Amino acid sequence: MYGSSTQFQSWTFRDEHELAKLRIQANGDFIEKFGRNMTEEEQAQHFLTAEEEHVMVRAYEHSLRDFCKKFRDPRDARIRMLPSVTTTAQHYFKRFYLYNSVMDYHPKEILVTCVYLACKIEEFYVTINDFVHNVRGDKEKAAEIILNNELQLTQELQFHLIIHQPFRPVEGLLIDIKTRFPQLRDPERLRPSIEEFLEKVNLTDAILLYAPGQIALAAVTTAVSRLGENLDHYVTDILFPNEQKQHLAVLIEAVRMTKSMKQSTRG
DSSP, X not given: OGGGSHHHHHHOOSOHHHHHHHHXXXXXXXXXXXXXXXXXXXXXXXXXXXXXXXXXXXXXXXXXXXXXXXXXBTTBTXXXXXXXXXXXXXXXXXXXXXXXXXXXXXXXXXXXXXXXXXXXXXXXXXXXXXXXXXXXXXXHHHHHHHHHXXXXXXXXXXXXXXXXXXXXXXXXXXXXXXHHOTTSOOGGGGHHHHHHHHHHHTTSTHHHHSOHHHHHHHHHHHHHHHTTOOOHXXXXXXXXXXXXXXXXXXXXXXXXXXXXXXXXXXX
């Protein structure tokens, strides 16, 4: 399903250079629009660079994660936001700022709009009034901002709202390991490390570059490595038998890069 999805066709990119090029273009378009009559020196004084914009987006990605972690339903404080909502919101937020500038759309406003839209798509039902209960400041104004931005966000996402996530591939891998690789004792003990990996990888560009299955395998193998064990035999001889060996090198490189990106995150 992922291979035929809009996520793969329109929102999975070749490499980090392609992402950087899009961000530079978005930054340049804004400066061209609002600073065309300025000298280069004046532009440098008045506008952010693409790199500075990216640093700001990264900071707000951490804020998005924290907002979702702290989210509570005012009607029932036991209800927590689903990890799938957070992941979908992170996808939306990253996608939006590939083609738009933070100088044009404030990340704080786009952040809460992404989360609210993700709640709808992931069927985490919450009314707008209950949602803005979690937003600091003027609740009525926050609701107005979110509802006004929702259509704009949807349009910028090209109405591609379904996100394929690594959670299902993780479950499939754990079931397969239990069935075909009993040498690894009690795969359920991997879950805390897997969850931590998936949370941190959302703060990287990996989710725009690699398939959910590749990210899931990176999460599982990393969790196993933390226990001082490995899944080399499972991956090379069971998961990818002889007739599929040609795909193995590509997968290993994707897993390696995903791990590397995850390790570069902080917070």
